[in-house]
Amino acid sequence: MTMLTILTAGPYTSIQDKGRTGYQALGVPEGGAVDPDARITANWLVSQPPETAGFEIFMGGFSFKTDTALAIALSGSLSDQLTITPAFGNARTEPAGQTIWLQPGDQVLVPPLRGSNLAFLSVSANFDLPPVFGSVGTSPNARIGGLDGGMLRAGDRLPLRAITPAPKQRQLQAECARLFEPQTIFRLVLGPQDFCFESDQIEKLTSSDWKLTTRMDRMGLRLSGPSLSHKINADILSDGIVKGAVQIPGDGQPIILMADHQTTGGYTKIASVISTDLPALTRLAAHRAIRFVIVSQAEAEQLARQKAALLSKVLPMEYH
């Protein structure tokens, strides 16, 4: 059986795909790659359908060995490079954002990332893992997906199936690479519980600098900045939650909810980061400063459609 063997897992690397759609009413998190733009582009570079599972790598420090020939590609952190060390001979470096060819015995290292906090590495094969609720993606809090529901560890062995026989040599074009330029202003749609805040608190949300803290994982990322106070308190009747929701708990410090967020919750959500901007937020490292601006729900929808149109234009999906 063909295998990838994990040599070093890095601080927070996991198998991710498109996630689980339609099970949140049962308490099952949506999951999936927190940066779908990186997943879609990396998969395109290895001639795989956009929803295919690959490695989601926070901060880097990830390496593995292949016992078979295949293509790989790194996206999400386009200025970083990979080191490929063959079984015999000299190591070489390869850039992100293009198809890279591996031979049996090759070792691949994604060094500590400098261009981004997050990268996605795709392979021209499928992981031979049992899907749970239609996905092999890992949700560590629910302990589902991946190898055993957890993050990857050194020594893990991942069986492969359906290796693509002849992936195309591809490279991300400038128009597409622009999606991965660092962003510091993020657009919000107000609601669902903006009415739990006086207008001066909404003003504070959009006029302040917010810093990302080290408290970030697949469930959410916590910001620090001026405290936002509620009219009454932080508690609401528990309701459903979307990715990108900006939750304001009792301490007034926002938490932006990510792919593995709880499906329902009882804290006020003042606004939501729009789907177009959320991937760029996941690429920012701790201590970076960001700002928010408000758009309407209709404007946000328009932006989502524009991005989808751009992706289908720059990533023509004719496979093989």
Place this chain on the structure above:
Amino acid sequence: MRQPVWFACGDTGLLLDFSGYGPGLGQVAIPATDRAKLTRKARQLGQMMREKADSGAFRGLTDIVPGLCSVLFHYDPVIITAAELKQIVSLHLEQLDLSQQTPARLWRLPVCYEEKFALDLKDVISKTNLTPDEVIALHTSRILEVAIMGFLPGLGYLTGVDNALHLPRRSEPRTFVPQGSVGLAMDQTVIYPLNSPGGWNLIGRMPIPLFDQKRENPILFSAGDQVSFYAVNADKYKELVASCVDGNLPICPEQADEAAL
């Protein structure tokens, strides 16, 4: 009754809230019986929309999540807009017939309330002024309703708990609560589907996994189902745990009597 209110959740969610809170009203307190009714109505609308979406009547609805007095529609903005979705849902809301409710399932679940599983029983006794036997009697006396799901796969928030057992959460949440633990907090009780952190007051343990990937239906109960508990001793508990191996499910639900709630 107040009109339901729509709220935006970014460009991928639309919340329909039946509690009537919102601009100008703030966070209103709703009596428990009204809350249960509104929660059922929201849930039933969600079910109806799920059936319509599954039948292919429209596209772009990606998930439907019932909350307390609300239902969240997740949607794909590339396929459908919030404005279109509002129109479709509003149309169905008018047709919603609460008498046409699908019969709920009633799960009679065993709980071992013995000391080794009832980690917070001492606390619960001192806060409620009840004896251990009274705590067990009250916890097993009612038919409860799975109001909503959340937190972990298969975890349901059960409402209808006797007033004497209403308690605040523990001031210090535990970093580790074992799978199957039965907890009390506020006016609710829960069973933990997995080992996890948690702040509820633990009074026993339930041997049947709420979530087991080996089962054909990995999740045991869902929102709208009814649950009642009965006490078992440690030997019976062990026997039931053993009978759940390899995805085996040693119990099955009964048809619920709606009037029991």
